[in-house]
Amino acid sequence: MADQLPSRSENFAEWYNQIVQRADLADYGAAKGTMIIKPYGYALWENIQAYLDKRFKQHGAKNAFFPTFIPVSYIHKEKEHVEGFSPNLWLVTAGGGETLEEAYAVRPTSETTINSTVGNWIQSYRDLPLLLNLWNSCFRYELRTRLFLRTSEFLWQEGHTFHATWDEADAYSRAILNDAYLDFYINAAALPVLAGKKSEREKFPGADITYTLEGLMGDGRALQSCTSHNLGSNFAKSFDIRYLNRSNELEYVASTSWGLSTRAVGAILMTHGDDKGLLMPPRIAPIQxxxxxxxxxxxxxxxxxxxxxxxxxxxxxxxxxxxxxxxxxxxxxxxxxxxxxxxxxxxxxxxxxxxxxxxxxxxxxxxxxxxxxxxxxxxxxxxxxxxxxxxxxxxxxxxDDNTFIVDSYEEFKERTAGEGGAGFLLAHWCGDRDCEEAIQKETRATLRVIPFDRVKETGKCVRCGNASEGRVVFAKAY
Ligand SMILES: [Zn+2]
CATH class of the missing domain: 3.40.50.800 (Anticodon-binding domain)
Structure with missing residues (x-):
């Protein structure tokens, strides 16, 4: 071979940048922050797609396609949603040489366009549940980009489902997390992840609950590996999606959305490689x-x-x-x-x-x-x-070796100091949003996940000392 790869333990970031290009997985596109996925990288993505698509279909979801261009007024219909996505929005303002009357947002995610449509498809409880999945690409303006991890356009699937009750939506969003995503990470990608939910501050804009899987990459940084949201009736109310229930009364539907993107490729590469290069998990390896x-x-x-x-x-x-x-x-x-x-x-x-x-x-x-x-x-x-x-x-x-129980803020700050990752830090937290924000400002660690299997134990918040019901997982993240 030409030059040696940089050592994974000594310069993880450079190891990753070089291996992605030298193994012919991907390259940068001409437009700023875009990604070209080469055949070897795309074959890995196809195997991921095939594995997941089968499981989504086992849960009744059917594939469909929705347009890339979304009238920008749609994005503004859900208040939290627009606040969350505005900073990263791409807009099309002209077409055919003419300035458009209303700009189009280039799909950052499809909640708004789907919700503006399915109201016409859902009349009564007999039309529910409505279970859709889209394989497409998504566009988010990014200042700093990295192949597979953060690019202005990325590939993903986004599921969108509509149910009669909040409980049904909740059960469905959890089933996708466990039976599709968790199964994929453990049994196909050979990648251990922590399952649980996001804090109010970290949840998806417009969701009641965001469920997540968090992986720990080779440099000790966490990577959000997918999410599944119970959107409750938030979008249904913004888009007036109601159905006639069995008693002939109008009710709002409850909905979910869930996604896994080409970030999963990044997670696989960062988890399994060594100083000789990549190590593809056999069940989804492009070449076995x-x-x-x-x-x-x-x-x-x-x-x-x-x-x-x-x-x-x-x-x-x-x-x-x-x-x-x-x-x-x-x-x-x-x-x-x-x-x-x-x-x-x-x-x-x-x-x-x-x-x-x-x-x-x-x-x-x-x-x-x-x-x-x-x-x-x-x-x-x-x-x-x-x-x-x-x-x-x-x-x-x-x-396991990089998961630490941390009981003092002094130790928390020590572990998060410096440029590298900090591993998973299991610490007590009071549940307060401002305290969570202060922890991020002071240490750059974010609350990654409140694990499903966390032990109920009383303790004191690692930062403010107020009462806590159990430990949550902090990390420096991608
Ligand atoms: Zn606190």
């Missing part, structure tokens, strides 16, 4: 296994390539790449695929063909294994599962 044919003489080439192709056909249930590039040494290829994080490398040469075997090498441990061809399918299946488990266990250990 790469075959590197090995031969010294040209006379060996044909037989080795033919054997490699046969193996590729045998493994057609997996995402397999045959690296038949000419003029590159096996050593160069090994480094290249290690940098891209392919979970398993399969080597085959003339001696292996004689012995009816191949060599499998694990990206996560470097372990090398001679495998008889007759056992190859079983071995690959088992190895991919083992790699998944190893990645999850490593990430969980990192999270």
């Amino acid at each position: 296994l790469v075959i590197v044919p090995i031969f010294r003489k040209e006379s060996e080439q044909q037989a080795v390539l033919e054997a490699a192709k046969r193996i590729q056909r045998d493994l057609d249930n997996y995402r397999v790449e045959l690296d038949a590039r000419e003029g590159l040494t096996p050593g160069f290829k090994y480094n290249d695929w290690e940098m891209r994080g392919v979970p398993i490398r399969l080597e085959i040469g003339p001696k292996d063909i004689e012995k009816n075997q191949v060599v499998l090498v694990r990206r996560d441990t470097g372990e090398k294994k001679f495998v008889p061809l007759a056992h190859l399918l079983d071995e690959v299946k088992q190895m991919l599962n083992n790699i998944h488990d190893t990645l999850y266990a490593r990430a969980k250990k990192f999270q």
